[in-house]
Amino acid sequence: MVGVVSHRIMEPRESMSPLNPLEVRIDQGEATVAVSEHELNDAKTASQLSANLSELIEAHQHSPCGESQSHTPDCLTHNSQDNRNTFNLDLGNVGWVSSVGLNELIELNRNARNKGVQLVLTNVQSVVREVFLLTRLERIFEISWDEAQTLA
């Protein structure tokens, strides 16, 4: 068994709920976006979520440098070319991941790489980590394990 898994009951899915706007945090040019557990795992919202994230990744890579922070893809800021090629997906709010969520993360990872961007999964909770290990997907994802372990 991997770590101690604290249980959290999965709440019933809210079908047809609109997606919440994605909030992009910029730190020294590196973008981080937190995603919602429900939007990632629900087949009704997951593909739209990954499409929106792909759009953000592309915008982050190509947008001009600037200091102002914004939530819109057109105005993302970055201070260095290197950081522009890294995009963090904060899974701190994701307490579980289904096969639907995994499929979207696989697509997103592939889209990012095709654009020359390294997708990094951060704040991965222990139960999500376990699913990555069971499916061997830890082999294809860049995962910030240090942060994951501090949360475990």
Next chain:
Amino acid sequence: MSAKERSSMEAEHVPKWTLRRTIPSNTAISSELAAELIDAMMQRDWPASDLFRVQLAYEEAVVNAIRHGNRHDVSKTVHVEMACNDDEIWIRITDQGPGFDPNSIPDPRIDELIEIPGGRGVLLISEIMSEITYNEQGNQITMIKRKADASADGIEHE
């Protein structure tokens, strides 16, 4: 074996909690049943890690039934049967679809498929649960989880 002995053995296997429900092809409703199972498991001191695992396996199976079996057809239903005692969880999910051959789904962990979406619901179920069987038609899955079973616990050592 005498009838009395057989009766005694059967009595040991009678689940202390059972649920039998026919639900529409709606994932919001199927998730509500999972909450009932989790409550039953918690009352029987199942470890937290198994609560998560069994719930995930149930969700994957019932979503498969609704999505791939019934194809979200609102006129079709899913029959959910669950039982829980101190040592074992038993779940059977039956859809009204044509069924599928579980052997036709390749292992998505192989190098050629690792980056291809799909097939991970069945994989997660098989990794998490102790025992899985399908009926001949392939529209019914029966899953058993035994407490302290080594399933899904071996990854730490790999």
